[in-house]
Amino acid sequence: xxxxxxxxFGLIERIKEALGGPLPDGxxxxxxxxxxxxxxxxxxxxxxxxxxxxxxxxxxxDIPARLLGWKSAAVNFSDIAAMGGRPAGSxxxxxxxxxxxxxxxxxxLAGYKECSDFCGAPxxxxxxxxxxxxxxINVTVIGQCERGRSRKRSDAIPGDLxxxxxxxxxxxxxxxxxxxxxxxxxxxxxxxxxxRLDRASQMAGQAGHDAEALVQRHxxxxxxxxxxxxxxxxxxxxAMMDISDGVASDLRHILKASDxxxxxxxxxxxxxxxxxxxxxxxxxxxxTLALTGGEDYELLFTMAPGTEPSVPYYVIGRITEQxxxxxxxxSQDFMGFRHF
Amino acid sequence: xxxxxxxxFGLIERIKEALGGPLPDGxxxxxxxxxxxxxxxxxxxxxxxxxxxxxxxxxxxDIPARLLGWKSAAVNFSDIAAMGGRPAGSxxxxxxxxxxxxxxxxxxLAGYKECSDFCGAPxxxxxxxxxxxxxxINVTVIGQCERGRSRKRSDAIPGDLxxxxxxxxxxxxxxxxxxxxxxxxxxxxxxxxxxRLDRASQMAGQAGHDAEALVQRHxxxxxxxxxxxxxxxxxxxxAMMDISDGVASDLRHILKASDxxxxxxxxxxxxxxxxxxxxxxxxxxxxTLALTGGEDYELLFTMAPGTEPSVPYYVIGRITEQxxxxxxxxSQDFMGFRHF
Numbered sequence: 001x002x003x004x005x006x007x008x009f010g011l012i013e014r015i016k017e018a019l020g021g022p023l024p025d026g027x028x029x030x031x032x033x034x035x036x037x038x039x040x041x042x043x044x045x046x047x048x049x050x051x052x053x054x055x056x057x058x059x060x061x062d063i064p065a066r067l068l069g070w071k072s073a074a075v076n077f078s079d080i081a082a083m084g085g086r087p088a089g090s091x092x093x094x095x096x097x098x099x100x101x102x103x104x105x106x107x108x109l110a111g112y113k114e115c116s117d118f119c120g121a122p123x124x125x126x127x128x129x130x131x132x133x134x135x136x137i138n139v140t141v142i143g144q145c146e147r148g149r150s151r152k153r154s155d156a157i158p159g160d161l162x163x164x165x166x167x168x169x170x171x172x173x174x175x176x177x178x179x180x181x182x183x184x185x186x187x188x189x190x191x192x193x194x195x196r197l198d199r200a201s202q203m204a205g206q207a208g209h210d211a212e213a214l215v216q217r218h219x220x221x222x223x224x225x226x227x228x229x230x231x232x233x234x235x236x237x238x239a240m241m242d243i244s245d246g247v248a249s250d251l252r253h254i255l256k257a258s259d260x261x262x263x264x265x266x267x268x269x270x271x272x273x274x275x276x277x278x279x280x281x282x283x284x285x286x287x288t289l290a291l292t293g294g295e296d297y298e299l300l301f302t303m304a305p306g307t308e309p310s311v312p313y314y315v316i317g318r319i320t321e322q323x324x325x326x327x328x329x330x331s332q333d334f335m336g337f338r339h340f
Numbered sequence: 341x342x343x344x345x346x347x348x349f350g351l352i353e354r355i356k357e358a359l360g361g362p363l364p365d366g367x368x369x370x371x372x373x374x375x376x377x378x379x380x381x382x383x384x385x386x387x388x389x390x391x392x393x394x395x396x397x398x399x400x401x402d403i404p405a406r407l408l409g410w411k412s413a414a415v416n417f418s419d420i421a422a423m424g425g426r427p428a429g430s431x432x433x434x435x436x437x438x439x440x441x442x443x444x445x446x447x448x449l450a451g452y453k454e455c456s457d458f459c460g461a462p463x464x465x466x467x468x469x470x471x472x473x474x475x476x477i478n479v480t481v482i483g484q485c486e487r488g489r490s491r492k493r494s495d496a497i498p499g500d501l502x503x504x505x506x507x508x509x510x511x512x513x514x515x516x517x518x519x520x521x522x523x524x525x526x527x528x529x530x531x532x533x534x535x536r537l538d539r540a541s542q543m544a545g546q547a548g549h550d551a552e553a554l555v556q557r558h559x560x561x562x563x564x565x566x567x568x569x570x571x572x573x574x575x576x577x578x579a580m581m582d583i584s585d586g587v588a589s590d591l592r593h594i595l596k597a598s599d600x601x602x603x604x605x606x607x608x609x610x611x612x613x614x615x616x617x618x619x620x621x622x623x624x625x626x627x628t629l630a631l632t633g634g635e636d637y638e639l640l641f642t643m644a645p646g647t648e649p650s651v652p653y654y655v656i657g658r659i660t661e662q663x664x665x666x667x668x669x670x671s672q673d674f675m676g677f678r679h680f
Binding site: 002140 | 359370392393440446480482
């Protein structure tokens with residue numbers, strides 16, 4: 001059978017079947033943002049890993065190396081944030097094609113360091129090797145938290161409010177803008193080889209500024225470390241994860257792991273002013289982008305009504321006993337991003 | 341500048357420069373087989389990561405998927421063994437080309453599980469993604485040891501005996517046999533498309549058996565977990581690492597990190613009976629293979645004279661105050677395998 005037929009989650013299930021088995025006491029393996037390993041002194045170690053491949057996750061000409069460096073670190077540290085942990089360090093494997101200029105790598109490393117510094121976690125190791133094809137990047141992050149404090153996907157309870165830490169959809173809209181720019185510049189490539197048409201930067205004043213903000217949100221997601229730590233320190237906060245594939249996909253993980261359902265009020269999904277503006281100009285549906293677009297890296301969490309976390313949040317729905325997912329205010333059944 | 345001019349170790353230096361900086365107390369970063377992070381309860385966490393790319397580290401048609409699965413895990417767990425730690429778990433990232441058959445993956449996972457079970461360390465997480473080109477594999481392993489017990493490359497002392505845990509060169513000879521077989525079968529590919537000539541399996545009786553043993557040593561290295569734990573529990577044992585690039589290259593890391601020199605008695609380097617036999621038949625120099633061939637994954641360690649570890653070992657030389665590397669019994673200056 002071709003792997004494509006399995007899909008990403010089918011593939012993960014297959015790996016779990018092949019390699020699963022009983023784990024030592026207190027160890028949590030596949031199935032959450034991080035694995036959890038108990039330490040001797042009342043703490044827990046958190047670990048997560050992500051692979052980014054040229055051609056699949058990024059195009060070398062499209063994303064500046066410095067931003068790719070930031071993003072490679074950020075999407076991983078976001079997994080530590082999603083558990084409510086404090087980052088301790090990272091490990092970077094780089095497969096680099098022969099002939100790659102060292103300037104590219106220097107810029108990549110500078111961006112990687114910026115994000116590592118932001119998260120307070122030094123690079124502790126890695127691997128470098130030659131790639132026969134494109135650039136291959138793998139990042140593993142390690143963090144820790146007090147035992148029993150890490151937040152799992154499986155902790156949602158009927159009656160919980162469903163919340164997010166910030167506006168959604170900006171990253172997905174930023175990606176659409178980047179793709180449009182590239183298509184535009186390709187169409188003009190023959191007649192004006194050196195003129196890189198850039199619809200967003202040609203927009204007058206505020207419009208160009210809005211578009212650029214969305215592009216930056218795609219290139220430079222901010223791991224919500226501080227927010228994750230604050231939420232994990234708040235007793236009423238139950239399930240938590242980061243939004244990498246879009247709420248529509250990610251919320252389903254919480255529902256499945258917690259064996260519950262949910263009602264999402266689509267009109268309550270927070271949208272940035274920039275997203276509203278650009279969607280109005282382009283004729284895009286902001287709510288669809290916010291629910292199905294990935295890579296926002298905001299935190300998605302559930303909490304008992306009346307809980308007051310010390311960080312800003314937006315309530316977008318409620319966990320239900322009935323195991324269905326209802327999108328109130330919309331006739332659509334939103335699906336998130338699928339990898340395979 | 342082209343990265344190739346930097347070489348692997350130049351590249352690592354560049355990464356250290358770009359991302360280095362003071363580390364928290366007790367944390368050890370880049371520069372040894374594993375990074376070391378202190379835990380609260382008198383233990384230390386060990387972490388190592390390795391990337392294996394198709395076309396650079398393996399050819400899909402050459403290595404059975406099951407053995408590649410074993411090897412991907414083994415080379416990483418070997419780094420935990422090299423510090424004297426106990427493996428706790430692993431993380432597997434897989435970049436898989438579209439159209440790859442799921443049988444390949446099932447066999448890969450079966451081999452990966454075999455090695456994980458051998459090392460007593462379950463798979464705890466990972467990532468799966470689509471690759472546009474070849475297969476990309478990244479493994480991160482985590483382990484632990486009592487604080488102060490992990491063995492570093494920097495702990496060698498003048499007067500120490502230099503030791504290895506087993507015969508060397510088998511893996512390098514196995515690789516040479518595999519390359520020869522492939523060249524042979526390619527030469528015959530046009531006239532006999534389906535006849536995969538296999539010189540080793542055609543060798544009569546013992547000779548074929550010897551060759552096959554070397555090929556297996558290349559495909560299926562055994563992480564020396566038990567040996568590493570025993571050596572770390574022996575007070576007189578000082579520096580330790582695993583042999584991945586060949587003694588000639590790896591010993592230099594110990595000498596540099598410990599700021600010492602060494603004399604190696606080349607006639608004392610342990611050689612298996614199989615290696616001697618095959619080298620005699622093929623006209624290969626066994627000692628050169630043993631010193632410069634990589635991927636043996638035996639442990640290389642130094643210890644005070646009079647120390648009696650509880651595992652088999654072979655003394656191959658002595659650490660000297662004079663910072664030179666002398667190959668006694670040979671006029672060659674052996675160099676190990678270089679990655680770039």
